Amino acid sequence: MKLFDTLTQTQKEINKKVINIYSCGPTIYDYIHIGNARPIILMDTLIRFLESSGVKVNFLQNITDIDDKIIEKALSENKTEKEITDKYLSAFLDNLNKLNIRRPNKLIPISERILEMDRFISKLVNLDAAYNVNGDVYFDIQKFTDEYGKLSNKKIQDLISGNRVEVDIKKNNPLDFSIWKKTNKGVMFNSIFGKGRPGWHTECVLLVDEYFSGETIDIHLGGIDLQFPHHENERIQFIAKNNKELANIWMHNGHLTIDGEKMSKSLGNVMTLTNFLNEYSSDILRWIFLTTYYKQPLNISDDIIEQAKKFIQKIDNLSKKIKQVIITEQITMSGYIDDNILDEFKIHMQDDLNTSRVLTLIEEVLKDINRLISLNELKALSTKINSLNYIFKTLGFSMCVNVFASEEEKDIFWAWKKAVSEKEFEKADEIRAILISKGIL
Structure with missing residues (x-):
């Protein structure tokens, strides 16, 4: 299949039996918002499709459970940092369950890798790619001026002159970033540099380096907001240590807006994923995300939520209609699949996850099914329904077209028909x- 690579700005072919993937996990100091769910569902869609095609996927993700935001939250709520991280990790895992997400092969809290982090940072210092200033360790950007900025298409001098970085007199260069932070506030860990905690940009690259043995992974995925500086800083550390690219393909999904405005706590329009899933089904959010090419921005509005509801209702109504057909026509559904439908589905998915075209295909199949029912041409009905359900499952939807009617349901249906015909209203x-209540009428 072909996937768009942010680094080269080209579509790259990927055709392997085993694929290694990394995606940045959440910082667990609060509930994640629905914008965070976009890369989660994008990743899930990609992995489900790859695995449905017989590809083995090794998927690694981190959990940031060491961070200044966690410390500030704990202080503001008079709680321990562990109480904060336990609460929001539990909420995150609950979100994954409700979204019907295929879990990572490894989901690693970074607090479990402090020793490995210490060794990784020491290696960068020994390679003269980083420097220690009285217990604060910084990555030295000037050593990699030919590479730094390529992922985000930014030039070092432009970044400095644009005043986008904080001034720190300890740094050799304003863009140098912290990979070990000396601190006496909040949780601290021992290292050869003294007590402190790791820098955020080093967490992910350490896990990739460790889990995949310093080899270039196939895909690194995340939101466009992480492209710079986080992913840029990950990439440059991996290059410094291993003298090779971190990932063959960098996938970035577009921004999410609420009613046309970028989500912001100051605007008061941040919608948590927990609140959304308390009000709407996970299939609604998944359908919304699949309507738009993943690299494009996407706006969540009442209108698109209503469209999603109507789509799900359409599938529910079709299930009822199919059950009635099964009962009245006394037919048994076969297990066969329409190869033409699946071939078209795969073509669209292999074209950089063209899910909007897949949704169009689904609508076309639905029209065909309803046409067959209206013409009482039931022979091809089951193959089209099975194909539709295969697509739903591969895309990660929990819904499907129900093609089973129990003997009890059949008896109840005919009892209803008899009561109507005998005017026992x-x-x-x-x-x-x-x-x-049984989903037949």
């Missing part, structure tokens, strides 16, 4: 309520 209404 009160009895018919009682039975009808049962059929509605």
